[in-house]
Structures are given as C-alpha cells and as structure tokens.
Amino acid sequence: MLKQTEGSRAVAEAIALCRPQVICAYPITPQTHIVEALGEMVKEGGIAGCEFINVESEFAALSVAIGASAAGARSYTATSSQGLLFMAEAVYNAAGLGLPIVMTIGNRAIGAPINIWNDHSDSMSMRDAGWIQLYAETNQEALDLHIQAFRLAEELSCPVMVCMDGFILTHAYDRVDVPLQRDVDAYLPPFEPRQMLDPAEPVSIGAMVGPEAFTEVRYLSHHKQLRALRLIPDLAEAFRARFGRDSGGLIRSYRTEDAETIVVALGSVNGTVQEVVDEMRADGSRIGSVSICSFRPFPLAALRETLQAARRVVVLEKCLAVGLGGIVSDGVRKSLSGIVLNGYTVIAGLGGRAITRQSLRRLFEDAQRDELDQVTFLDLNADLVSHALDRESATRRTGPTAEALLRRLGTVASRIG
C-alpha cells in the first residue's frame, strides 16, 4: 500500500509485518521514533504476541534481545550513536553467540563534541563486531531491508544491522510502498532457531572457549559472512520476485558503463551523487557511481568487477579513521588489489554537514583532473582550522577546542544546512 510517511514510521511498520516477538526500547535521537511507533502498535494489539520492554539503557536493550533470541524469540531493537557504543560489549556478544537479532541504526555522529546529526561513525565503529551491516539509500529501501534482514539473520544465525541515515531518512516524509502481511509471511518464514534455551533439551550456551577452538569459532563467523555474500543477492532477487522492486543486494551501480571516474558511497548521499553524475554526464563527463549496500560482508569481488575498468575511484565517506583517513576506502582499495588506478578518499558530511550538489560537482571535477589529495575533507573551513592551529602554537592554555571554534564562528544554527 502506498503511503506518505516518516522514515521511522515506515521502518516500524516493516518490523511489525515481520511479526517480532520481543522488542526492547531505549530512546536515543534520531532512532527514537521507530521504537515509539512500535510501542504504540504493540499496546494497541497490532503486533500479536509481541512483548515490548522499556529498558534502562542500550546495554540492557541489546542484552534483553540476546536473552530473548537465545530463548527462541524473534527479537528486535534500534539505536544510534552513543547508544551503539554503550552496548558495544553486547554487540560483539550477540554475534559471538550467533543470535539472529535485527537492529536498526539511525546513523549519527559520535561525541565529543556531542552532536545529534548524521554521519556513519557509529555503525562503522562496530564494523568488525561480526554483524552483517546493510545501508539503506532511501526510506523505501530501509523498509525493505528490514524484511530481508530477518530472513538473512535467521538463515545464517547471525545478527544484522540495518543502517539508515539519521534525520535524512529517519525523519524524512516520503512515499513508501508498505507490503501486504501475506506477502511478508510468504517471504519470511517463522523463526526456527538453531539453538534454543529449552528445558526439554538443556544446552549450555556461552561457555568458555580456550585457544584450542577459539580460532575455529571466529573462522566460522567469517565463513558465515562469506556465505552472506551469496545469500544477500539471492534474497534481494527473491524480494524483487515477490514485491516487484529492487532493494538490497551487495552493491548498486549507477551509469558506470564506460565511466573513467567512479564515486563510491554508502547510504542516502547516493541520491545526491547520482544527480551530480547526471549533470556531469549531460556535460559529457564519463562518470558513474556505486552504492555499497552490504558493508559487512564487504563485497570485494562485486566492487572489483565494477571498478576495475575505471581510471579513478573517489570514495565518499561519512566517517573518519582518525590518523589514517578513510574506512570504506580501505576495503575499496583491497578490492582493487593489483589494479593501478588513482584512488581518492573524501571525508564528507561529518556530524550532519550538508553534502551539496555544488560541492560534489567541484569535488568530482577536481578528481577528473587528478587534482585531489589522497584524503580530502569536503568543505573544510580552512580559515577556522588555521586560526585554531595558530592559537595552539601561540598559547598553552587554549581551553576547550570545540568551544573555541564555535566562538570564532559566531552563530552557527544557520550553517548546519
């Protein structure tokens, strides 16, 4: 059914269609609207047999989901930013135990300085925790990915994060097609756990494992993700067959045929990137783009196939490996091992900094002329940075850094967009 709704509401409706049995909720911006909507649905009796639990922290939220999943219930929670970091220990634990929990990440920056706006620092910090990570481009895809995520998680017995850009998607009202219950039921069978706490068949779960088998346990979780490289496209294809639209998959290419320059990005910024690609194509540039949907497992082969003929690759990242540069770039460069081309890392959109068509066009044109540095910070306020550096060299007690920048900048509210 087509409707105009908020991204968070669309995701909540997708979760409800998946017939979850335990949902744990803890508020954090910008994810909160999702669990609010689910709480309302459960209280109204709209999700039969579902337990909705208001917990005292994100650490508890995922811990409750761990207990519920180990006891055989389809379990869901959602978080963002500091919340994801606060549950970090449980994030690794859920994956280590092989529990097919689905969790939405409303992507948001990590403090300090505290910042509620969008970038990918939160989910990227958990990239090696053993969860599958899928990034949505649009609200429709966010909705669809959650339905695919439960099936993927339960087939592999592996937790899945569905990452959607905070505010840009979570709070945006857009037209979405909400599937029918009978179609979701046909696509997503009831949860049949591989392991379950059951008095009729007692097992110990979470026992200590020493050096004799730890490597093998870890190898098997890696192997699980390698299987996901095949399963994710299969599930996307099965989804297309039933619901009639393309959502998910490993990567999606946009006008990459004969492209000399290919831009790689994750999430909602791909919409803007594609518009700039269209503009530049119209002006005769041979440029295209690739959207990575599955960041874990990382689609090395699919990327290599798509990128190998290009002369240069620009990786546009909403995250920063401090002291190195890009996080996504590392994987992209690995996918191109042995292939000589120019690779550029662009850090953009941190803490909600708008990524505009104008800035992207300038950036891509610089790239086409190979006039980019290895690592570029898009729209970096060079004056502000130099002023701070000058102060630091002149004065010992410069005070708190972020506050000094803001003082220099003056009123900032109008500069967010």
Add this chain to the structure above:
Amino acid sequence: MDQPVKFYQTGTFTVGNRLLGEGQRSVQADMERTNSLNSGHRACQGCGEALGARYAIDAAMRATGNRLIAVNATGCLEVFSTPYPETSWQIPWLHSLFGNAAAVASGVAAAQRALGRKDVRVIAQGGDGGTTDIGFGCLSGMFERNDDVLYICYDNEAYMNTGVQRSSATPPAARTATTPAVGALPGNVFGTGKNLPRIAMAHRIPYVATASVASLRDLERKVTDAMAIEGSRYIHIHVPCPLGWGSAPENTIKVARLAVESGLFPLFEARHGEVTSRTPIRRRVPVTEYLELQKRFAHLFGKSPDVERIAHIQAIADRNIAEFGLLS
C-alpha cells in the same frame, strides 16, 4: 538403616533429615534431586558458591517441575562450571556478559511469555561483583520493571575470579588485592559499600531474602518460596571463599555460620519492601570469632590487635542485631 540417628548435626541446631517426614526433607536429601550443577566442575575445595548454587538451583528445579532456565553472569560460577565440553549444567543455561545477567534473564522471561510457555521460569545468577557493581544498572532495571526473574547473588565479598579484588560488597578492613593490608589503615576502608538486599527492597519487589550456606535448609526453603511468586525476586546468599578469605576449606560452613551468629550477616525475608521474617541468633558470638578464622582480617590481630577497628566491626554487627531484632 544401620546408621545411628543423630538428633543434631555437630555444632548446629539443624534437625537431621531422617527425623523428618518425607515431605519436610531437604531437596538434596531426595534421590530425585536433579543435580543441576553436576559434580566434576572446577570449583576450589570448600567453595561456598558451588555449594550455594547447587542447593539453590536444585530447589528451584523441584519447585518448577524442572521447567527452569538459568542465566549466568561472568565470574567464578560461570568459569568453573563450563570449560567446554565439560559443562556441569544439567539445565538450559546461558552466559552472555559480566554486567548484563539480569537484562538477559528479562529477555529470556519475555520470550517465554511471547512463546506461550508460561510454566517455564527464569533464574539469573552472579557473584557480588556482577551484582552489586557492574551488573547493578541492569539489575535495578529488572527490579523496577518487576520482570518475572529470580536473581540470586552469591556474595563472597570480592572479585574472586580475577584474583580477589575489592567490590562494593567487600567488608571494612578486609584485605584484598586492591585493598592491601599495608599502611596506617590496612585493608578495605570503613564507611563504604552497598547493601544490595536493602536496595532491592527499596524497589518494593515481591520478594527479597538473605540466605547462607550455613543454613542450607533455610536456603532451599527461601528459593522454593521465591519460585512460587510471580515478578522480580532477589536472594542474596553469603558464600565464603576459602581462597579469597584465607579460611580453611573445611571451615566454609563454620565461617558462614559465625557471620550469621555474630550479626554481621543477618538472615531475613522481605515482601514488597517490608521485612516479614528474620532468623533469630540462637548463640551470639563476638565478631572476633568470625574474623580470626580468616587471613584477610589477620592484620587486625597479632601482637597488638587493632582494638579500635575490631570494635567498629562489632558495632556494625550490633547495629544489624538491633535493626532486625535478631536476639528476640
């Protein structure tokens, strides 16, 4: 039976099982006991926690008709019972993390409701570190929501699994690896720590009790009563640790009993925040009888005993006795 009937076990006021009707006998005396924490685990000799867990879980199993799931915090109990493939647990058992046992148990309980398994009950268990310190937030959340879980804390008064470091359950003056017996005031400082049973009561949950491995029949009875109640329940069991306390392994029960009889560890029950029963002290002893059996308090004695701090500990015991009316 050829064995001579003893009216009392040596040094206790406990009636021997054989003098009781079958219905009154302890769970452990029953041939049908489940041995939920089976023999062969790696606990130290004289481990109070292993003893307490064995009695508690078997009693809970009988009370639930063996429809029980246990969640365990990281700690001695988790480590000594499970290096695979040698698990001692004969029941469905889950270990997730150090600080989340209560929340994981809440999730297991929620799943039972969602799956329509109303007869399956849930226990969470941990040591004092996993309960009073790192797991405290999750535990308070579980209490506040009144989730249908019995949480059992096996309190051996320090982080024993990592090598005897201070927790918020470590008593004053006790030597641990992080409160060493050096300096002007050796051992743990006075005026610190938290009283978890009292904090549990402040949540007004349906049932809170303290128990001791010195009174195992009482422990079984409290677990049995707790399993008959819906909602959040908390039992705090005092379990001596010979390694951490520097007590002789064969003295575990004796040390636990002296803690009770000195007034340092009061035995009581509370329902919905109000104390409803207490176990009177039948033979009161000075705290020195308890302290002297443990090397962790050795610095209080010797050639020039630390009279002042011993008196301070005695005052704590006296206050407990007055507060709970343990001599009445």
